[in-house]
Amino acid sequence: MSERILHKNLAMLKVSDPHIIEEVRAVLPLDDFVLGQISPTELLIDPQRLRELLQRLDARGLSALVRKL
Numbered sequence: 001m002s003e004r005i006l007h008k009n010l011a012m013l014k015v016s017d018p019h020i021i022e023e024v025r026a027v028l029p030l031d032d033f034v035l036g037q038i039s040p041t042e043l044l045i046d047p048q049r050l051r052e053l054l055q056r057l058d059a060r061g062l063s064a065l066v067r068k069l
Contacts, residue, residue: 010035028060033052
């Protein structure tokens, strides 16, 4: 089964455990980058601010799966 694309030019932050999102929120203003929440472990990220978010995550040594859709 192939993956269905419903939207283009979106970024998704996906983590294995919902507590990781709370840990990220504790060290940076994550909600400033979020357009919406798909599930407890998946957030839609503003694609125009994705680079900034990645830089901030890298600076704090946080690893997350961020994928451009």
